[in-house]
Amino acid sequence: MVDTRTEMNNALKEIVVPVLRKIGFKGTFPHFYRERNQHVDLLSFQFNLNGGSFVAELSFAEPSRKNVYIYKETSANKLRVSQTSKRLRLGALDSDTDNWFSFDSVGILKRRPKYREIASQVVRLVELQAISWWDENRQEE
Secondary structure, three states: OOOHHHHHHHHHHHHHHHHHHHOOOEEEOOEEEEEEOOEEEEEEEEEOOOOOEEEEEEEEEOOOOOOEOOOOOOOHHHOOHHHEOOOEEOOOOOOOOOOOEEOOOEOOOOEOOOHHHHHHHHHHHHHHHHHHHHHHHHHOO
């Protein structure tokens, strides 16, 4: 039996993580961070407790840590998206909307999910949406 969560994790680690490393992110799956001039960009993967879907959530911590509402003194490598007040789910139109990536078998035929395609979609969204969102928020400080 195929464990869909393991398959999705493997695709994300194989396809998304190398891209994150290439643009300067550190950390271990599912939490990543990138320091730039004391500003910290954050990305975390959060899986649905019921299985079959996940979100890729973006956030940041500026040098003053005004966006960090709990444990402001946390070092960059230990910061988590969940500690911040301003976030964006990758693929959402704005911070008030949601976007979940679904990888469970779907439809009447229960087609096998396309894990690599979903991971590639995450990469495209990092390149098209996340980088500019982090840059915009870095300029606010």
